[in-house]
Amino acid sequence: MSAFDSLSAFFAMGGHGVYVWSAWGVTAALLSLCFFQARLERRALLKALSRRARRERARAETPSTPMPTEESDDA
Amino acid sequence: MSLRLQARQLACERDDRWLFDGLDVMLESGEILRVEGPNGSGKTTLLKILSGQLDDYDGALEFNGQPLRACRDTFLANLLYLGHAPGVKAGLTPLENLAWYQALGGEAPDEAACERALNDAGLAGFEDTPAGRLSAGQNRRVALARLTLTPRALWVLDEPFTALDREGVAMLERRLSHHAKAGGSVIITTHHALGGLQRVRRLRLGEALA
Amino acid sequence: MSASDGGALRPPPHGAGRAFIATLSRGLRLAFRRRGEALNPLVFYALVITLFPIGISPDPALLAVIAPGLLWVAALLAALLSLDTLFRGDFEDGSLEQLILAPQPLWTQTLAKVCVHWLMTGLPLALSAPLLATLLALPAGSYAVLTLSLVLGSATLSLVGAIGAALTVGLARGGVLTSLLILPLYIPVLVFGTGAVEAAIAGQSALPYLAILGALLALSLMLAPWAIAASLRISLNG
Amino acid sequence: MWAIVHKFGSPQWFYRLSCRLEPWCWVLAALSLGAGGVWGLALAPADYQQGESFRIIYVHVPAALLAQSVFIAMALASLVFMVWKIKVADMAAAVMAPFGAAMTFTALFSGAVWGVPTWGTWWVWDARLTSMLILLFLYLGVIALRGAFSSRQSGARAASVLAMVGVINIPIIKYSVEWWYTLHQSATFSLTERPAMPASMWLPLLIMVVGFYSFFAALTLLRVRSEILRREGDKRWVRALKEIPS
Numbered sequence: 149m150s151a152f153d154s155l156s157a158f159f160a161m162g163g164h165g166v167y168v169w170s171a172w173g174v175t176a177a178l179l180s181l182c183f184f185q186a187r188l189e190r191r192a193l194l195k196a197l198s199r200r201a202r203r204e205r206a207r208a209e210t211p212s213t214p215m216p217t218e219e220s221d222d223a
Numbered sequence: 224m225s226l227r228l229q230a231r232q233l234a235c236e237r238d239d240r241w242l243f244d245g246l247d248v249m250l251e252s253g254e255i256l257r258v259e260g261p262n263g264s265g266k267t268t269l270l271k272i273l274s275g276q277l278d279d280y281d282g283a284l285e286f287n288g289q290p291l292r293a294c295r296d297t298f299l300a301n302l303l304y305l306g307h308a309p310g311v312k313a314g315l316t317p318l319e320n321l322a323w324y325q326a327l328g329g330e331a332p333d334e335a336a337c338e339r340a341l342n343d344a345g346l347a348g349f350e351d352t353p354a355g356r357l358s359a360g361q362n363r364r365v366a367l368a369r370l371t372l373t374p375r376a377l378w379v380l381d382e383p384f385t386a387l388d389r390e391g392v393a394m395l396e397r398r399l400s401h402h403a404k405a406g407g408s409v410i411i412t413t414h415h416a417l418g419g420l421q422r423v424r425r426l427r428l429g430e431a432l433a
Numbered sequence: 434m435s436a437s438d439g440g441a442l443r444p445p446p447h448g449a450g451r452a453f454i455a456t457l458s459r460g461l462r463l464a465f466r467r468r469g470e471a472l473n474p475l476v477f478y479a480l481v482i483t484l485f486p487i488g489i490s491p492d493p494a495l496l497a498v499i500a501p502g503l504l505w506v507a508a509l510l511a512a513l514l515s516l517d518t519l520f521r522g523d524f525e526d527g528s529l530e531q532l533i534l535a536p537q538p539l540w541t542q543t544l545a546k547v548c549v550h551w552l553m554t555g556l557p558l559a560l561s562a563p564l565l566a567t568l569l570a571l572p573a574g575s576y577a578v579l580t581l582s583l584v585l586g587s588a589t590l591s592l593v594g595a596i597g598a599a600l601t602v603g604l605a606r607g608g609v610l611t612s613l614l615i616l617p618l619y620i621p622v623l624v625f626g627t628g629a630v631e632a633a634i635a636g637q638s639a640l641p642y643l644a645i646l647g648a649l650l651a652l653s654l655m656l657a658p659w660a661i662a663a664s665l666r667i668s669l670n671g
Numbered sequence: 672m673w674a675i676v677h678k679f680g681s682p683q684w685f686y687r688l689s690c691r692l693e694p695w696c697w698v699l700a701a702l703s704l705g706a707g708g709v710w711g712l713a714l715a716p717a718d719y720q721q722g723e724s725f726r727i728i729y730v731h732v733p734a735a736l737l738a739q740s741v742f743i744a745m746a747l748a749s750l751v752f753m754v755w756k757i758k759v760a761d762m763a764a765a766v767m768a769p770f771g772a773a774m775t776f777t778a779l780f781s782g783a784v785w786g787v788p789t790w791g792t793w794w795v796w797d798a799r800l801t802s803m804l805i806l807l808f809l810y811l812g813v814i815a816l817r818g819a820f821s822s823r824q825s826g827a828r829a830a831s832v833l834a835m836v837g838v839i840n841i842p843i844i845k846y847s848v849e850w851w852y853t854l855h856q857s858a859t860f861s862l863t864e865r866p867a868m869p870a871s872m873w874l875p876l877l878i879m880v881v882g883f884y885s886f887f888a889a890l891t892l893l894r895v896r897s898e899i900l901r902r903e904g905d906k907r908w909v910r911a912l913k914e915i916p917s
Binding site: 299312313324 | 449532
């Protein structure tokens with residue numbers, strides 16, 4: 149059913165291997181680059197929002213008490 | 224035919240910070256509204272919104288009861304806006320500059336009127352010297368000559384006193400009170416004490432948010 | 434009525450034609466006052482043309498082959514360079530603000546500005562092209578078509594280029610960005626401009642190419658002024 | 672009509688909608704890219720004329736198609752933003768531009784690489800490759816213009832105008848480049864004329880195209896949600912989101 153009789157023939161691609169694999173490789177690389185960039189961007193934004201929320205909560209609790217209670221600063 | 228400019232719950236965001244929020248402005252015929260506030264409090268932005276230049280703001284802005292966007296042509300026909308820069312081309316003479324503004328307003332060319340306006344603005348004798356060789360104060364006077372050359376009901380003036388000498392300041396204050404008495408209205412920002420004028424309402428910016 | 438004449442409301446004027454002519458004549462007067470500056474595009478055009486025989490080879494046979502394309506590309510770059518003068522001066526002295534606030538349809542004013550730019554750069558380039566064509570040994574018989582195609586094409590270049598100039602007028606170093614935005618949009622004009630000259634060289638009729646240049650001009654005449662007006666409003670509020 | 676348009680355009684509504692839609696798009700993308708990849712690379716027959724290098728088509732054609740569709744989608748989003756002032760539309764346009772540029776580059780790279788075994792050189796001024804190169808410059812122009820302004824709002828509106836001007840010019844550029852190419856018709860084989868493909872070849876191609884488009888949809892939904900977090904961060908409903916680690 150497969151167009152190649154052996155695994156090595158599959159990689160050789162009838163002599164055009166370097167072209168086929170470089171084209172597919174660059175495409176796969178770019179797609180995954182876009183994917184991971186988006187995921188990292190989202191995680192960074194969520195972390196920034198949580199830090200801001202924590203800072204606002206800390207500020208809301210401290211105006212009266214002189215000694216601000218230490219906020220447990222998780223990752 | 225009175226003039227009424229009303230803004231309700233005006234809010235403008237600039238680079239992720241709110242310059243002003245929930246601002247109500249009302250301007251009737253014969254009134255002078257002075258916009259005050261520290262530098263960077265959004266005075267120029269407010270003037271640009273009220274003169275219809277900026278339209279990415281929240282809130283409603285109405286001219287004589289109609290939303291500004293609907294009656295923009297009528298509004299612009301009755302507006303005279305003077306910004307920080309006087310809008311005078313250095314390569315042209317004061318007369319040519321004024322002739323262009325006359326044509327821009329759709330009026331027929333009338334050199335005599337231009338000369339009168341320049342004379343009233345204290346530029347007698349400088350009608351034909353290129354504006355590039357005039358001083359900053361004289362350039363400002365060329366811009367102020369438009370107040371009499373092309374009369375408009377609503378004046379929006381952004382720091383009009385800059386670079387003016389004492390007579391210039393007095394001349395402009397006289398024009399402001401005359402325009403208000405004659406039923407026109409003015410929105411002005413200045414660090415000048417407008418001593419001699421009555422009916423000056425103040426609008427503080429940059430404080431409401433503090 | 435004298436008591437409240439200050440407050441009398443005026444109807445919107447309908448002197449759009451007068452305002453158009455006023456802005457046009459103002460631009461031309463300003464340009465003539467600085468005649469030296471008006472020659473810059475022409476000098477640039479001649480200079481670029483003379484670089485190529487030096488850079489590639491003085492052999493007339495080879496030059497004749499690249500002449501149409503080269504005459505067109507150099508004209509296109511000269512027009513691109515002079516786009517900056519369209520709105521930059523008015524932006525700095527505040528008259529651009531007044532132009533936008535005039536009670537006239539803004540697209541008539543932008544059209545007037547573009548006409549000034551075309552009359553001061555596009556037309557002179559087109560009229561000087563035959564002279565430079567002789568430097569490049571352009572085969573005879575194609576000079577008239579060269580000039581005509583440049584006259585038609587440069588008008589489109591001014592219209593489309595003004596959109597880029599309007600978009601970047603508020604930026605301090607907008608020059609390079611303008612060319613990045615505009616050059617891709619110049620390619621159709623370049624293709625059919627050079628096509629017309631090559632057809633004339635080959636002895637065929639250049640009419641179909643000139644017709645397409647005319648169509649491109651009509652399209653940009655219809656769309657560009659409005660797009661320039663929108664871009665100016667965006668740049669000034671930026 | 673106005674209220675509905677604004678309700679659909681509200682960031683909050685869009686955020687909830689994309690939370691539900693996005694996972695499905697990722698699943699579809701993964702399945703079709705996986706299946707299409709295996710099918711195209713290993714199972715589909717090679718081209719009798721070009722041999723195995725023909726398999727590059729399964730990457731080149733979807734990328735080229737997507738490159739143009741993204742530009743059109745970006746121009747549409749810009750139009751919606753400029754006319755109805757819907758912020759989400761501008762966020763979508765801002766997010767699509769880099770991905771469109773990446774797809775255009777992919778199409779260019781795979782096209783050039785495909786050219787080596789067939790034409791013997793890296794770059795041939797083939798009509799479609801040249802149009803693709805110009806499209807890349809249009810993308811870079813929009814991205815550069817959006818970033819050039821100090822205030823984000825005017826950068827967004829300037830980029831919207833350029834996107835709309837650009838989209839009108841795409842067919843004109845394509846037509847003129849096609850015409851220009853046929854005039855300078857060099858003897859080399861061009862990508863444009865190819866014998867009709869048998870089903871065993873265009874079926875994997877279709878699956879790959881579906882894979883690319885669903886990847887684009889999923890990525891856009893994800894990145895627009897991030898844009899919403901970035902721009903609407905101070906809104907109450909954003910701060911109340913449970914996804915934010917307390």
